[in-house]
Amino acid sequence: EAGVAQSPRYKIIEKRQSVAFWCNPISGHATLYWYQQILGQGPKLLIQFQNNGVVDDSQLPKDRFSAERLKGVDSTLKIQPAKLEDSAVYLCASSLNRGPEAFFGQGTRLTVV
Amino acid sequence: AQSVTQLDSQVPVFEEAPVELRCNYSSSVSVYLFWYVQYPNQGLQLLLKYLSGSTLVKGINGFEAEFNKSQTSFHLRKPSVHISDTAEYFCAVSAGGTSYGKLTFGQGTILTVHP
Numbered sequence: 001e002a003g004v005a006q007s008p009r010y011k012i013i014e015k016r017q018s019v020a021f022w023c024n025p026i027s028g029h030a031t032l033y034w035y036q037q038i039l040g041q042g043p044k045l046l047i048q049f050q051n052n053g054v055v056d057d058s059q060l061p062k063d064r065f066s067a068e069r070l071k072g073v074d075s076t077l078k079i080q081p082a083k084l085e086d087s088a089v090y091l092c093a094s095s096l097n098r099g100p101e102a103f104f105g106q107g108t109r110l111t112v113v
Numbered sequence: 114a115q116s117v118t119q120l121d122s123q124v125p126v127f128e129e130a131p132v133e134l135r136c137n138y139s140s141s142v143s144v145y146l147f148w149y150v151q152y153p154n155q156g157l158q159l160l161l162k163y164l165s166g167s168t169l170v171k172g173i174n175g176f177e178a179e180f181n182k183s184q185t186s187f188h189l190r191k192p193s194v195h196i197s198d199t200a201e202y203f204c205a206v207s208a209g210g211t212s213y214g215k216l217t218f219g220q221g222t223i224l225t226v227h228p
Contacts, residue, residue: 004156033214033215033216040220043157043218045217056215100162104156106156107155
């Protein structure tokens with residue numbers, strides 16, 4: 001069974017530029033999560049989707065971050081404009097119908113210079 | 114709301130020695146508890162989980178953890194570590210109800226196994 005796929009693996013951008021990350025969850029997983037992991041910290045939930053609807057985006061900085069999950073499968077997370085403090089690993093995870101076990105992708109490491 | 118505290122940021126240990134990584138949590142509701150491992154430049158891999166039932170949970174790679182409700186702890190143990198266990202370990206909690214499936218992570222513990 002294929003795991004959670006994320007791209008790109010690494011991205012370096014200048015501050016004030018925009019960037020987008022892509023995630024393809026495990027087939028059949030209705031729930032998709034985006035987490036932000038800043039160096040030296042545990043992952044923090046940014047947004048949770050159930051199919052193509054948002055369940056929780058209370059931790060998403062909506063002035064600069066946006067996310068969508070069209071057709072309830074793939075998802076994209078966008079940052080515009082990026083700030084230096086957005087440098088982090090962005091992890092995508094999926095689970096079966098909010099099931100307690102989440103499966104993680106390898107992440108995208110973003111460096112904002 | 115839930116919170117997780119991992120009591121040690123770094124744990125050095127020699128190969129074949131036992132190890133314990135400590136985790137305490139707080140929550141006003143029943144929780145599900147997890148330990149994840151993260152190797153350099155990799156995502157998170159589930160080691161083990163407590164959902165209900167027996168408080169002693171066995172996971173992959175010889176790890177086990179014990180859920181202690183009275184002490185709100187979920188410590189991770191391995192009787193004999195290998196060099197390949199060197200990684201960062203995260204304790205996480207998920208509550209039921211509307212929070213079901215969302216994880217709150219601790220700060221992580223870096224386990225370094227020396228030969």
